[in-house]
Amino acid sequence: MRLSDKTLKAVEALPPVIAGTRRALVTVHRDPDTDAVGSALAWASFLSQSGIDVTIWAADPLEPYLKWLPGVDRVQTDFDESVDYDSIWFLDCASMERVRHYERLLPWVGKRPIINIDHHADNSLFGDHILVETISSVGEFLVAIAERLKFQITPEVATCLYAAISFDTGRFLYSNTTAQTFEAAAALVWTGIDPGDLGRRMFESVPASGFEVLNIALSRLVIEPERRLAYTSLPKGTGPDTIKVVDFVRQLEGADVVVVFREQDDGIIRVNLRSKGDGVVNTVAHHFGGGGHAKAAGITLSGPLDTAMAAVLTRLRETLDAR
Numbered sequence: 664m665r666l667s668d669k670t671l672k673a674v675e676a677l678p679p680v681i682a683g684t685r686r687a688l689v690t691v692h693r694d695p696d697t698d699a700v701g702s703a704l705a706w707a708s709f710l711s712q713s714g715i716d717v718t719i720w721a722a723d724p725l726e727p728y729l730k731w732l733p734g735v736d737r738v739q740t741d742f743d744e745s746v747d748y749d750s751i752w753f754l755d756c757a758s759m760e761r762v763r764h765y766e767r768l769l770p771w772v773g774k775r776p777i778i779n780i781d782h783h784a785d786n787s788l789f790g791d792h793i794l795v796e797t798i799s800s801v802g803e804f805l806v807a808i809a810e811r812l813k814f815q816i817t818p819e820v821a822t823c824l825y826a827a828i829s830f831d832t833g834r835f836l837y838s839n840t841t842a843q844t845f846e847a848a849a850a851l852v853w854t855g856i857d858p859g860d861l862g863r864r865m866f867e868s869v870p871a872s873g874f875e876v877l878n879i880a881l882s883r884l885v886i887e888p889e890r891r892l893a894y895t896s897l898p899k900g901t902g903p904d905t906i907k908v909v910d911f912v913r914q915l916e917g918a919d920v921v922v923v924f925r926e927q928d929d930g931i932i933r934v935n936l937r938s939k940g941d942g943v944v945n946t947v948a949h950h951f952g953g954g955g956h957a958k959a960a961g962i963t964l965s966g967p968l969d970t971a972m973a974a975v976l977t978r979l980r981e982t983l984d985a986r
């Protein structure tokens with residue numbers, strides 16, 4: 664698999680870091696998704712192959728839909744700050760700040776190697792070892808790195824990485840899917856994993872509560888055909904987030920930009936934006952302190968729901984109309 668010369672150099676610099684590590688801390692972005700968790704589990708397994716004691720830390724409790732990933736119990740919501748970690752690994756984080764409670768890691772900055780392995784185009788290029796490739800997923804990236812560094816891809820690791828790639832490419836449908844993505848997926852399938860089985864676990868295991876949420880979302884759907892915009896909102900108390908509403912709504916014909924606002928029980932508003940065209944959603948997300956890709960972005964705002972919606976939609980409409 665191809666990697667840029669810059670990345671190749673950074674990959675070649677990892678073995679000494681690994682050799683100098685007895686205890687490693689692996690972390691991922693806040694509200695971790697399948698790419699983050701799947702990649703963290705795979706990377707932890709690779710480090711373990713070198714005899715390293717690995718802690719995987721994500722302060723946010725994992726969503727139920729992630730609980731089937733092999734080895735998921737290794738992910739901790741807390742870690743022991745008195746442990747002298749020899750290296751800190753950030754996966755799927757466009758910036759250090761994307762990690763919930765990243766300030767807890769600051770004591771290691773400048774003292775221990777910080778390794779940044781990511782695929783976001785807006786990565787802030789933090790850390791002592793910067794491995795950033797704008798490809799589909801960290802999952803795809805780790806397959807390439809594993810090939811280079813001769814890590815062993817067990818069926819459990821393959822499951823985690825396949826799930827990561829499949830998730831970030833929307834089942835290999837989004838435009839971030841390339842020939843190399845399929846090559847990575849093929850290498851994983853050759854380990855003996857069953858894509859049909861994994862597909863069922865990932866995409867055909869929505870609890871009935873998810874359909875209730877979808878029902879509410881669809882009843883509140885607003886379509887602005889002239890802007891090719893569609894949005895909906897889920898007020899407080901809607902129920903658990905067991906279905907990706909935004910992925911359902913994006914199926915709508917003529918909707919190039921799709922937004923879902925969700926009011927959490929703590930009053931925080933989570934905004935999910937998707938774009939089938941150019942990088943509007945990323946621009947708008949950045950304006951509100953959020954982040955993401957040209958085609959998928961997220962924002963976290965304080966409530967109330969109406970105010971947050973008005974602010975984001977106003978900005979979005981202006982941005983769309985200015986094109």
Ligand SMILES: [Mn+2]
Nearest residue numbers: 698755801831
């Ligand atoms: Mn990702």
